[in-house]
Amino acid sequence: MAPGTTTMTSGIAGDTILKVEHLSMKFGGLMAINDLSLEVRRGEITALIGPNGAGKTTVFNCITGFYKPTMGMLTLQRRDGKEYLLERLRDFEIPKLAGVARTFQNIRLFSGLTVLENLLVAQHNALMKASGYTILGLLGLPAYSRAVDASIEKAKYWLDKADLTDRADDPAGDLPYGAQRRLEIARAMCTNPELLCLDEPAAGLNPRESAALNTLLHQIRDEGASILLIEHDMSVVMEISDHVVVLEYGQKISDGSPDHVKNDPRVIAAYLGVEDDEVEEVIAVELEGGNH
Amino acid sequence: MEYFIQQLINGLTLGSIYGLVAIGYTMVYGIIGMINFAHGDIFMLGGFAALIVFLIATSFFAGIPVALLLLLMLLVGMLMTGLWNWTIERVAYRPLRGSFRLAPLITAIGMSIVLSNFIQVTQGPRNKPIPPMVTDVFHIGGITISLKQVLIVIITAVLLFAFWYIVNKTPLGRAQRATEQDRKMAALLGVDVDRTISITFIMGAALAAVAGGMYLMYYGVASFNDGFIPGVKAFTAAVLGGIGSLPGAVLGGLLIGLIESLWSAYFSIAYKDVATFAILAFVLIFKPTGILGRPEVEKV
Numbered sequence: 001m002a003p004g005t006t007t008m009t010s011g012i013a014g015d016t017i018l019k020v021e022h023l024s025m026k027f028g029g030l031m032a033i034n035d036l037s038l039e040v041r042r043g044e045i046t047a048l049i050g051p052n053g054a055g056k057t058t059v060f061n062c063i064t065g066f067y068k069p070t071m072g073m074l075t076l077q078r079r080d081g082k083e084y085l086l087e088r089l090r091d092f093e094i095p096k097l098a099g100v101a102r103t104f105q106n107i108r109l110f111s112g113l114t115v116l117e118n119l120l121v122a123q124h125n126a127l128m129k130a131s132g133y134t135i136l137g138l139l140g141l142p143a144y145s146r147a148v149d150a151s152i153e154k155a156k157y158w159l160d161k162a163d164l165t166d167r168a169d170d171p172a173g174d175l176p177y178g179a180q181r182r183l184e185i186a187r188a189m190c191t192n193p194e195l196l197c198l199d200e201p202a203a204g205l206n207p208r209e210s211a212a213l214n215t216l217l218h219q220i221r222d223e224g225a226s227i228l229l230i231e232h233d234m235s236v237v238m239e240i241s242d243h244v245v246v247l248e249y250g251q252k253i254s255d256g257s258p259d260h261v262k263n264d265p266r267v268i269a270a271y272l273g274v275e276d277d278e279v280e281e282v283i284a285v286e287l288e289g290g291n292h
Numbered sequence: 293m294e295y296f297i298q299q300l301i302n303g304l305t306l307g308s309i310y311g312l313v314a315i316g317y318t319m320v321y322g323i324i325g326m327i328n329f330a331h332g333d334i335f336m337l338g339g340f341a342a343l344i345v346f347l348i349a350t351s352f353f354a355g356i357p358v359a360l361l362l363l364l365m366l367l368v369g370m371l372m373t374g375l376w377n378w379t380i381e382r383v384a385y386r387p388l389r390g391s392f393r394l395a396p397l398i399t400a401i402g403m404s405i406v407l408s409n410f411i412q413v414t415q416g417p418r419n420k421p422i423p424p425m426v427t428d429v430f431h432i433g434g435i436t437i438s439l440k441q442v443l444i445v446i447i448t449a450v451l452l453f454a455f456w457y458i459v460n461k462t463p464l465g466r467a468q469r470a471t472e473q474d475r476k477m478a479a480l481l482g483v484d485v486d487r488t489i490s491i492t493f494i495m496g497a498a499l500a501a502v503a504g505g506m507y508l509m510y511y512g513v514a515s516f517n518d519g520f521i522p523g524v525k526a527f528t529a530a531v532l533g534g535i536g537s538l539p540g541a542v543l544g545g546l547l548i549g550l551i552e553s554l555w556s557a558y559f560s561i562a563y564k565d566v567a568t569f570a571i572l573a574f575v576l577i578f579k580p581t582g583i584l585g586r587p588e589v590e591k592v
Contacts, residue, residue, distance in 0.1 A: 064480060095482040102480060110473045113466070120463070121470040122481045127463035191482055 016077065017042040017195050017226045018063070023072030025058050025250075032058045033250040036072070040195065040243075042079075045217060045227045047237045047258075050247035051270055056230045057105065059247070060197055063228075064102045065091040076100060078194055096125050101193035103184040105200045105230075111173025115164055115183060118172050119155035122190035127151055158186035161219060163212065178209035185216060189225070196220060198229040202236045214240050238262065246270065294434035299557040300550065305441045305510065307549020308448035312503035313526035314533065314541035315455065316496030322472045322536040323492050324389065329400040330380060332523015333407035334373050334497050338504025339514045340411055341369040346422055346508075358425055362509070366447075369501035376407075377497030378490055386486065404519065411516040420514045444506045451502060452542060455495070459538065468492060472536075521565065525552075528572040534585020543583060 018040040025033040033055045040046045048056050061067045063074055063086055074086040076098045084098040094100050101122075110118050120127070130147030159165045162182040167175060172183060181201060188196055201217070202210050210233075217240055221227055231237045237244060237258065244261040246254040254264040261267055313335050320328045342365035349356050349364060384403050388395045428439035459465035470478040471488045479485045507522065508514050529548045533540025548568055555567040575582060 066476070091476070091479040092482055092484045095480060104477075108474055108477045110470050110477070112473055113469060117466055117469075121466050121478065121483065124463055124467050124470075125482045128467075131463055187481070 015042050016040070018228070019073075019075045019077075020059070020063075021073045021075070023059070023062060023074065024070045025055070025062060025067060026070040031250055033062070033069075036247070036250065036252055038245050038252060038255065040226060040228050042194075042226050043221065043224065044242040045221050045229065045240055046243045046245065047241035048228060048230050048245050048247065049232070049234075049237055049261075050253075053249075054247040055250040056247055057199060058250075060102060060199055060228075060230065062087070063197060064100060065089060065094045076195065095191045095193065099192065099194040100197065101188035101191045101195075102197035103181075103188055103199060103201065105203065107177075107180050107184055109172040109180055109184060109187070111171060113172060114169050115159070115172050115175070116152075116155055116168045118183060118187050119158060119190045120151055122187045123151040123154065154190060158189050161189075161216060162186040178205050178212075181205065181209075182213065182216060185213075185220075189220060193225055196225050196227045198227065200230050200232060202231060202233050210236065295557065298435050299553050301435070301437055301441060303550035303553035304546065305444050305549070306553060307529075307546035308444050309503045309507055309510070309545075310522070310526045310529045310548050311542040311545025312448055312451065312499045313523065314529040314545045315538060316500045317527050317530040318533070318535055318538060318541040319468075319492050319496050321530070323468060323489055324385075324396075326385070326396040327400065327527070328385075328493075328496075329397070329523075329527075330403035330407055331377075331496065331500060332526065333404050333411075333519035334377050334380075335500040335504045335507070335523055335526070336411065336514075336516065336519030337376055337407060338369040338373045338497075338501030339508040339518055340415060340420075340504075341372040341501065342366065342505035342508050343420055343422060343514045345369070346425075362425065362443075362505075365509075366502050366505045369505045370498040373497040373501035373504070374494040377493045381490055381493040386489075404523075408516050408519055415516060417516065422508065422512055422514075424512055425509055440509055444510060447502065447506065451499060455499065456538070458495070464488075464491065525565075525568055528568060531572060532575050532582055534582025537582070537584045537586070540582055540584035 016039050020036060020038045023033055023036045024031065036055075036059065048059060050056055058067065062069045062072075065086065069087050072087070076084045076086055078084070078099055086094060086098060086100070089098060110121065113121065127147060131144050156165070156168075159168055162179075162185065164175070164179060164183055164186065167179065172180065175183060181204075185196075185198065185201065188198075198217075202213055205213060214236065217227060217229075229241070241258055244254075244256065244258050245252060246261055246264070246267050248266075248270040253266045253270060254261050256264075313331065316331045316334070317328065320326065320331070345365045345368045346361065349361055380403050384399045385396055388399060426438070426440040426443065430437045430439070430442075459468060467478065467483045467488050468491075470481070470483060471485050475485050478488075504518075507518070525548055526545065529544035530541045531544070532547060533542070533544025548571075551571060552564050552568055555561075556564045559567070
């Protein structure tokens, strides 16, 4: 059995794709995440929000294998019922076996490779297998060329979705910023993920690019992938997410629908930076000002 | 003029060998940013593997066709040295990945000493000669071209093409280039980075082994010391062409070969290595990124 695979069903409901339980991450004396539990439901867009330094990116880094959590369990359930413990997988197994892909806050494209090649690298495992780990591929067997055609088809599909078809053969580093962001998402989608983790996908986008991004994310969700995203822009969060989790100082302070979270006094307090005993006051202000 | 062309041909032959070895330096540097100083000794091992195959084959199957013998020497050499380099990477370099920068460099020098001493102990310190295998010579005008020179250039060209194809046109090569640019990101897209690096070491070793086998055929002698001077020259070639750049390694190899043979032809042969390494010093001073190297732009 592959490491990190469990066959027992650990009480994960069928509609949950990722279950984070009692996750803690310590850097020296700093507790970046403290006993965090949350669930990401299948087919939804879940937003992870919170003030700067709340530990959002750290959660992402634990999910995608950048950090080994100090404590806690990250269970991913695939559509076929197989479960993987993400903290036990090796870095490249997280996309390969568990079907988790991610993007970064600062863009990390292979800038020297062309746009198309960026999308083909993401299909590496399928292509390697079809090419008999390169050796058979050198002989040009028909099964291999079919796999190549299929991978190019998929790349074209996502190029079209990301509106990048006419730039396919340009080096990825030459694209404008908004296009690079869309390419990152398209590349992540080429790994066939079931869970797509996006770290501030809308950062630095102008309103038009931001709207195009929202459309792209909705399309991705409607095709069956679940999305977990970190976002600062509250208007984006409220518009596109189905479920919002709010972090502060490494702990969860609110969890629910966008409307629920928006009206949660602890969230308001966290964002406005007031003391706990002032929360009541803040609510009162909110209620007064709620009419305009 | 004929003398000059003759020297060009000699330089081209020598340069092909340096170029093949230089690719191993440049690829490993490109993908993990370390100079594999044991690579010259991998080249030497390739020569010894070929020598052993030669001795076994000629003593057990006298009258084996030369072409088959040569093929066997090169193939077994590629296999053996590939295995050696894979092992070295696995036991000596991989555990140090992510360690401080000098650690892999020091280990590499250590591995280089281990390999040359190992061969010195097991094969003896004396030069090992083999009888000439390919003796045909063509005369065109006043120029003499030996068949082995032609073979070396052709084999090099074929290998370079195969190699170029793998790096640029196959999923493996794409993964290598992606790993070179951003190792962590490649892993997050499902590329097994450790395996990709291992394959890179094996590929580099295979090319060096062919170079080692051809070096043995060309000069007719193998020595445990062979890894040092030719190895450093191939490294010079990689730096001259621009370390990290594959066409640069080939170009650098050819240039070093030409410089060496032209210098020996027109100036003092005793100073040919001085000339080669003086070039290295000049390149490092005036164009640190080499001829085809990309300047490193650090984004802040």
